[in-house]
Amino acid sequence: MPIQYYIYLALTLFTIGIIGVLTRRNAIIIFMCIELMLNAVNLLLVAFSKMHNGIALVTNKDSMVGIDAQLFVFFIMVVAAAEVSVGLAIIVMMYRNTHSIDVNFLNRLKN
């Protein structure tokens, strides 16, 4: 499959995530859109790793080029799991204080 198709798919998913962050006010939906963007990047990393692996396999039969990209995706997932736990705790605390998950309530920080 041409690499361009994967790039277009990942870019579209990433842009949908960005539009979600820009247009919604619900903090949980914004958080989910951030997860969507992370997954788009993960998909692109795996596609590129397979692309480089395919190029290297032509000369060397059992080449391991591109394995670090897949490990990078693994570490992105690890960091995303940690980020979600802390972020959801922050959202719960915010709901407990303001009884709302509207991000516009957070503009009181500026005073």
Next chain:
Amino acid sequence: MGITQSLFWFLSVLALVAALMVLLSKNPVHSVLWLIVVFFAISGHYILLNAQFLAIVNLIVYAGAIMVLFLFVIMLMNPNTETEPRKNFLVQIAGIVAGGCLLTVFISLVKQASEMNNKTALLKTGNIGLIGNLGKALFSDFVVPFEISSVLFLSAMVGAVVIGKKN
């Protein structure tokens, strides 16, 4: 068009439609369910690319653990969807236009990049995605980041408990 191509297009369309439905659905619970569909489609893409370990980890970590966490938080708050405030119309249009401009710039960039021409992502073959090879690399070259990530998890756990506990 072979079965691999058909699967690629099916999974791509499924991922895009489900991602749009995440934004368009009013109820946050429906958004979570659509996001799980996106993760399943992306896991299907990983299997198509023969990255089997990442496909399983994606399903277990994202669709299993993280989305259940989201569902729990939403049910804990029980937000009523009728009173959920929307951004005003102008801001929504501005957000969509900004995202569209970004997408246009990205696509024109990819179209110009001549080093991407005639490159293909290897489907269904190659053994770098298998768990044996990934495990060997993870515990030889990447063992220090792997151990540091356990410290990261510990600090995230402590942080979540400290932030979330009632005072």
